[in-house]
Each structure stands twice: as structure tokens, then as C-alpha cells.
Amino acid sequence: MTKFVAARSGGVALFLVTLFIAVPALISASGRTDFYFTLTSVAILSIASAGVWLTFYIGRINIGQGAFALIGAYVSAILVTKAGMSFWLSLPLAGLFAALVAILIGLPILRLRGVYFAMITLVLTQVVTLTALAVPITNGAKGITSIPLPGELSIFGLTLIPDFGSLDNSRLAFYYTACLLMVLTFAGMYRLVNSRLGHLCRSMQQNEELASSIGVNIAYVRIIVFAISSFLGGIAGAMFGSIAQSVYPSSFQVADSVNFMLNCFLGGLGYVFGPMLGTLVLYFGWDLLFELGQFQLLVYSGLLILLMLVLPNGLLSLRLPQRKGTSE
């Protein structure tokens, strides 16, 4: 057991060093600064995917994360541009607003199971896109543009985060921010899955009737989990809006929602860190196939189908044959 803990701490340390030191060093050595944007995107998308993974954990297929990402992006953009709020305050507020919407929507729809829940969430993304087009505050199809870069964050005169606009390399700043958020998200997820809430989720995933017979308020747990999931979606959306400095109704589409779900499938639904790996592989996989031109989508889809046939439990099942990320 102690050996296992040591190995795990070593793994985590190695991962953090790679993320925060090795990767930036490699990028600056090679001069490929465009990789910052790619890796930042992966980090942010993996946060949204982590949310989707959590809804899988209560046995619900969630194809609506794009909706909550879009909501988060708009909330943050509106708060920053119209209310002049600091981005750092708008970030948690975007997550909270997305969670609130999730609670309101979740109350009626979380009773549904299987394909019915999936269908409704699939429609959600479209509904939010159409709402963004129709409502005045989101500025319709023109979207919200020229969002200022995140400003300074200081507490009691102590600067915690410098003004991104004043930095020579705001891409690196975004990279660090996104990676930090990703690390926090997955650390929290790991903790959650191995705490009682995680155990209750597992019991509900396996049998909701039995779970309710042992006194679990399944409606309550479902709402909590869906709210956390959407909170992560909202945070990811807000980050994206801030990096792109713009939000459009098309910023997150149904295809994005589907991708969030695919990230989870690919990484492995049984592993907390599945969505992170899934996002990385899927994002780079798509880019690597760019050379194929018109066959890109065909080869990409074919590979995905093949992967799901060969590795139904996701990529992480290759390395961790017996142990599931959820066992104690």
C-alpha cells in the first residue's frame, strides 16, 4: 500500500513538473509558441470533459456540456465588458450561474434515463445557441468581441496575478492559468470520487432503486452532481471566452458537446483522469490527421470506432488493467 502511495505521489510530481516546467521549457527552446494555445485549449476542454465524466458517473449520458460552456462564456464576457467586473471574479460567477441553470433544468430532466436524458441534453446546446442569438444582452450573431484580457488580481496590495495585458507573453500566462485550473479540477474530482459522494454516485450508477432503498436521496445527489458538472462547463467556457477575447453563439456547438462526451469515452469512463487523456489524444489526433484533407473526418471517425471496439474501457485500461480509478 505504501509502495503504491509512493508510486502515485511520484507520478503526480512528474506530471506537475512536466506540465509547469518541462513543457514551457521545451516550447521556448523549440520556438513553437503556437503549442501554448493548443495545450491551453486541451487543458480547458479537459475541465469541461471532467464535468461530463461526472454525469457518466451517475449513469447519465450528458451531451449538453456545450450549453453550459456557452453560458459560462457569455456570463463572464457580459460581466467583464458591461459591468466592468474583474475576470477573476467573473470566472467563479460564470461557473455558479451555469450550475444554477443546471439545477433548474436538471430538476425535471434528471428523472430521465439512458437515451432520453441524452437526447434532451443534446437539444440543450442548440437551445442555448438560439437563446444567445435572440436575447439582446448577448448581442445576437455579432457576439461579444474585444473582451479585455484578464486584469490584475491583488489582495491587500499583494499582486497574486499580474495584468495579462502588461505581459510580454500572455499565452504563457493563459497556459499556466489553464493548467492550474485543470490540476485543481482533477484533484477535486479524484477526491470526490473517493469520498462518500463518489461512492453514492457509483451505487446510483449501478442501481438507482437499490440506492434509494438504502436511504439515498437519489434526486438530490443527481442534482448536486449535475450542478458540479455544469459548474466545470461554465468555468471552461469562461476561460475560453477570455482567451479568444470574444464569444459568439457558435463558440460552442452541438459538435463540441459531442466531443466532450467522446473525450470521456476515449480516456475511459472508469478512470478519473480519463477525460484528461481523452481530450489530449482527441485534440491532437484531429490535428495530426489534418494532412489527409477531405479524408480527415473519415479516418478520424474510423479510428474512433476502432478504438472503442478494441478498448471499450478507454485508453487508460491499457495501463491499469485491473485497478479502477475509483477503488480505494
Next chain:
Amino acid sequence: MSALLQVQNVTKRFGGLTANHDVSFDVQENEILSVIGPNGAGKSTLFKMISSFLPTTSGQVLFKGWRISNRKPHIAARRGVVRTFQETTIFKSMTVRESVIVAQHLRSKASLAGYFWGTRVARSDVERFGRYADELIDFLGMTAIAGEQASNLPQGNLRALGIAIGLATDPEVLLLDEPFAGMNHDETMRMVDLVRKVRDERGVTVLLVEHDMPAVMKISDRIVVLNFGEMIAEGTPQEIQNNEKVIEAYLGSADDEIGI
């Protein structure tokens, strides 16, 4: 003192079909009461209404004078009335021990957030759950299979697992759904002993729904007989065996089911 569990004038209609009509009986503290009846007599429906898995059309079920029907299953469970299921309803990919630990949800003192942050209360809960799980598994004679995944267990063990999960919630009344179904004579007798042991040593009142007549006759303190959704008899096994209406109901439906 009034009865522990009171079923009062319970009626259930599904559209034009009346599954239960005006069923009333009491369950006394620390007794084993069986509800029997031919197929389609409305046993399962009644069972679901008592555990709040189905709402009643009219009538109510009281536990210690407090209504537990027409609510949510987890509310009934929180009050101390917990049902078990037939063997297919389990936590498939959990081990026996994990299932029994999860099932102790109602015994938690810490909040969900407390577990997340790992507060002292939460840590002591986790330890307590582990200890109690081992104790219960030992009590039910399942220590050898504690680490087995539920989906790999044979049918007989699954039934015991169901009872272990139910017991882990610290119930006052345990509702057993056909605990002897599909068992041979030896298995049935072992299960009879187990249910008795649960009542005698854990002080749990047992209400069970069952087909198997010999087992019911052996295990029950009292029996309630349903036929076509109505209660036709209530009494000790002796009284039920000699009841004209009961014999008629069983002979009228399927001869082999009576088995006595």
C-alpha cells in the same frame, strides 16, 4: 401499545385493474409476518406501497404512527423501514464489503462536504463503516466472499448480500421480497435460519412476501393471505393451514403451489 407497522385500508388501482383492495393489518414489534397468496394476488404491489416505491390509491401505511406511504423510498428507509430486492438488484461491480459500506449511508454523521474535505468526523465514519461491515458480513457468514465482486456471486449468496445491504442501514423493519424464490430445500432452510437469526439477534422486525408455503409455515409468527388483491385471512401458520378460504384460493389457482 399500538403496532409497529400499520397497513390501513390500502387500495391500489392501475386504471381499471384493482391490484389491492382495502387491505389492513398490523405488524407487531419483533415478529416475522409473511404475506402470501397465489400469483397475481397483489403481494408485490402491496410490498412496493409499504416501502413507498409505489403510491397508494387510497389508504396509508404507518410506522410508529408516522405515515411512510406515498412518500419517497429513501424517506421510508430513513424512518427505519427498508426493503430488499430479488437477486438481480445489486451493485454489480462492487464487492460484498464495498456494498455493505455504501449501504451504511444512513449511519453517516459527517456531511457529504465533510467527506470531501476529510474532516475528523468523516474519517471516524469511514473507520466505523469498515468495522461494522466486517461485523455484519461475519454475522451473515459471508466473510469468505467479502472481497468478491457481486456480479460473480451465485444466486444463494446474492440473496444474503441483499439482506446484508438491508441490514447495513440499521433498519427497524426489514421487508424481504420473496427471499426463498428459486431455492432448493436445503438453501431454503438455511435462509429460514438466517432470517430468524436476523430477527432474534438484531431485533429486526421482518415482513416478507413469499410463494414458498413450507418455508412460510416454518418461519412466520403470523401470516396474511391475499387473493385477487383482497385480504382473505390472517393468523398463525396453524390457523392459516386449516382455513377453508385459503385452501380454496390455492386449490382454485394452482394445486402444486400449496405444497403442504
